[in-house]
Amino acid sequence: MDNREVLIEAVNVKKYFPVKRGWFERGERKTVKALDGVSLVLYKGETLGVIGESGCGKSTLARVIMQLVPATAGEVYYKGNKVTPENIMQFRRQVQMVFQDPYSSLDPRMSVGRIIEEPLRVHMKGLTAVQKEEIVRPVVAKVGIEYEALVKYPHEFSGGQRQRIGIARAMVTNPELLICDEPVSALDMSIQAQVLNLFKGLQKELGFSYLFISHDMSVIKHVSDRIAVMYLGKIVELADKKELFDNTLHPYTKALMNAIPVPDPTVESMKADLTGEPPSPINPPKGCSFHERCPYATARCSEETPHLTDMGNGHMVSCHLCHGAEREVENA
Amino acid sequence: MDENIIEVRGLKTYYYTATKVIPAADDVTFSMKKGEVLGIVGESGCGKTTVARSLVRLINKNTARIEAGEILFDNMDLSKATPRELSHIRGNRISMIFQDPFVSLSPVYTVGNQIAEVMRAHSKEKIDRHEERRIIIDLMKKVGIPSPEMRIKDYPYQLSGGMQQRIMIAIALACRPDILIADEPTTALDVTVQAQVLELIRDLKDEFQMSVILISHNLGIVANMCDRILVMYGGAVVEEGSCYDIFKNPKHPYTRGLLKAIPSLSEDRDELFSIPGTVPTFTVPVTTCRFADRCPHATEQCRCAEPELRDVGPGHKARCVFADREWD
Numbered sequence: 260m261d262n263r264e265v266l267i268e269a270v271n272v273k274k275y276f277p278v279k280r281g282w283f284e285r286g287e288r289k290t291v292k293a294l295d296g297v298s299l300v301l302y303k304g305e306t307l308g309v310i311g312e313s314g315c316g317k318s319t320l321a322r323v324i325m326q327l328v329p330a331t332a333g334e335v336y337y338k339g340n341k342v343t344p345e346n347i348m349q350f351r352r353q354v355q356m357v358f359q360d361p362y363s364s365l366d367p368r369m370s371v372g373r374i375i376e377e378p379l380r381v382h383m384k385g386l387t388a389v390q391k392e393e394i395v396r397p398v399v400a401k402v403g404i405e406y407e408a409l410v411k412y413p414h415e416f417s418g419g420q421r422q423r424i425g426i427a428r429a430m431v432t433n434p435e436l437l438i439c440d441e442p443v444s445a446l447d448m449s450i451q452a453q454v455l456n457l458f459k460g461l462q463k464e465l466g467f468s469y470l471f472i473s474h475d476m477s478v479i480k481h482v483s484d485r486i487a488v489m490y491l492g493k494i495v496e497l498a499d500k501k502e503l504f505d506n507t508l509h510p511y512t513k514a515l516m517n518a519i520p521v522p523d524p525t526v527e528s529m530k531a532d533l534t535g536e537p538p539s540p541i542n543p544p545k546g547c548s549f550h551e552r553c554p555y556a557t558a559r560c561s562e563e564t565p566h567l568t569d570m571g572n573g574h575m576v577s578c579h580l581c582h583g584a585e586r587e588v589e590n591a
Numbered sequence: 592m593d594e595n596i597i598e599v600r601g602l603k604t605y606y607y608t609a610t611k612v613i614p615a616a617d618d619v620t621f622s623m624k625k626g627e628v629l630g631i632v633g634e635s636g637c638g639k640t641t642v643a644r645s646l647v648r649l650i651n652k653n654t655a656r657i658e659a660g661e662i663l664f665d666n667m668d669l670s671k672a673t674p675r676e677l678s679h680i681r682g683n684r685i686s687m688i689f690q691d692p693f694v695s696l697s698p699v700y701t702v703g704n705q706i707a708e709v710m711r712a713h714s715k716e717k718i719d720r721h722e723e724r725r726i727i728i729d730l731m732k733k734v735g736i737p738s739p740e741m742r743i744k745d746y747p748y749q750l751s752g753g754m755q756q757r758i759m760i761a762i763a764l765a766c767r768p769d770i771l772i773a774d775e776p777t778t779a780l781d782v783t784v785q786a787q788v789l790e791l792i793r794d795l796k797d798e799f800q801m802s803v804i805l806i807s808h809n810l811g812i813v814a815n816m817c818d819r820i821l822v823m824y825g826g827a828v829v830e831e832g833s834c835y836d837i838f839k840n841p842k843h844p845y846t847r848g849l850l851k852a853i854p855s856l857s858e859d860r861d862e863l864f865s866i867p868g869t870v871p872t873f874t875v876p877v878t879t880c881r882f883a884d885r886c887p888h889a890t891e892q893c894r895c896a897e898p899e900l901r902d903v904g905p906g907h908k909a910r911c912v913f914a915d916r917e918w919d
Binding site: 313417420451452455460476477478481514518523524528530537 | 634635751752753754781782783784785786787789790808809810811812813814815834835838839848849850852853854855856857859860861862863864865866867869870885
């Protein structure tokens with residue numbers, strides 16, 4: 260397992276955003292702990308899915324790894340080398356990003372051809388028009404856009420096609436890793452399936468690795484090899500897909516899976532196991548950040564912060580109940 | 592119990608743009624029984640919201656018009672009702688909750704005030720202030736808001752998304768309506784909160800003996816909530832049936848494709864089935880099967896005329912010439 264090549268390693272990454280202070284508010288400046296000590300490893304050729312509810316820090320994680328926002332603490336390594344402002348250009352050529360909203364992530368005043376070429380103008384300066392065409396032509400063919408359509412502008416395309424354009428733009432520098440931040444959540448059901456198939460097909464053909472972020476468990480399950488579950492700025496569970504689904508450990512992951520509506524009237528699903536909503540990341544609860552909503556919480560959970568611990572087979576979980584002998588969370 | 596509470600016959604709502612006429616709801620016919628949950632599913636632009644809004648005539652007069660059809664509710668045709676009659680019905684007998692609670696609530700009034708507003712607008716006699724407060728707190732309790740005595744003075748921004756949607760539900764239920772129209776009520780919410788809010792709607796439906804029209808693009812939600820389902824595509828109802836029929840015995844190729852296109856949690860597939868092409872926009876008059884261009888089974892016959900919505904089983908209708916055929 261460990262002989263796989265490590266592509267990205269994030270070590271104890273933290274990102275705190277300062278909260279604007281009102282005129283009369285004095286005292287300590289408050290911060291939003293969007294990421295509070297996240298460590299993860301992404302292997303070459305795999306898809307690591309990150310799932311969590313809004314505000315859990317999954318998009319911040321993508322942005323910090325891309326160095327689009329500077330981390331408050333912690334390091335990101337790419338193939339063993341620390342990513343620094345000096346080597347950032349090289350890093351970004353290898354790691355590209357696909358964004359959520361295919362409407363706002365494409366410049367409306369640029370033709371689609373220019374949009375797709377733009378990474379080449381940044382990362383491979385001095386290419387002639389012919390050389391650019393040689394690179395762009397096969398890429399757009401792979402994502403299913405006609406080369407002749409590149410003179411058009413983004414508004415002339417539908418949502419699904421725009422997302423294909425976004426993917427083509429991320430692909431032209433021939434990166435190793437694509438960080439996809441909710442790439443299908445703005446798309447209709449029938450289009451979503453097309454784009455998911457495209458992602459999988461490209462991976463098979465070109466060997467991309469993906470860091471795939473979504474709030475939709477069925478999408479995450481479809482694309483991922485390993486899945487990380489985030490809650491309030493922390494990874495609470497991380498395991499291989501099969502292991503995570505067959506042997507769910509963390510009570511939050513369980514509740515999340517039970518809450519998903521399954522499109523089958525004969526299956527009982529969409530159970531509201533949890534009460535309340537995720538607490539504010541400005542003032543996260545002491546101890547385990549999930550203890551206020553956890554049906555199994557004990558006194559220890561509100562005092563002591565659990566750490567992500569390997570339970571065997573690379574199944575990491577951050578829960579006192581799973582760690583100790585007092586493993587009461589039955590496998591329902 | 593068997594009486595229809597609302598009956599819609601041949602509803603046509605068209606949108607007018609500078610150059611085109613778009614049939615957002617084209618010949619939509621359905622009826623709903625008391626206590627029933629009717630689901631309307633489809634992708635964006637299929638007309639599901641237009642149908643719901645047409646029921647209470649909440650459509651923009653400048654761009655859209657109800658061309659034809661009857662909406663029979665309580666011996667009245669809502670498609671021809673006067674504004675005065677309508678305002679007596681909206682929020683009172685038929686109320687609606689919308690997708691995004693934060694934009695639906697007014698930011699400058701307390702939530703208690705906004706619940707009171709509906710009651711003041713529709714009650715015949717003046718309610719005493721203390722009595723009003725008691726009713727509001729009671730309602731807020733019913734929709735599961737903790738410590739309503741304190742929350743009643745809160746402004747919407749002080750509440751979380753799930754709590755805001757609960758307030759919207761409280762407003763909608765304040766006058767004990769016969770029909771609740773929920774237009775994508777949980778799309779803006781997280782899954783764990785979504786499960787809570789939908790469970791609440793289900794419980795309150797029984798308690799208030801309402802009928803619910805649930806509009807959603809999420810097939811999972813409809814499967815869990817609805818008794819009967821309308822599947823819409825391009826402004827037309829393409830399939831109508833019981834929840835079981837739609838999910839276990841779908842007859843229209845669009846419904847079948849849609850069900851296959853959702854990644855499944857229970858099984859692993861390498862490749863998802865996908866419906867080719869994109870959702871087209873139609874203009875009046877529609878002379879082909881709306882799904883023909885994307886349908887794997889389409890023939891010449893499909894492109895000659897639009898098929899009728901016809902019976903394919905007890906209480907099960909589909910708009911497809913080949914609906915009787917057994918596919919794969």
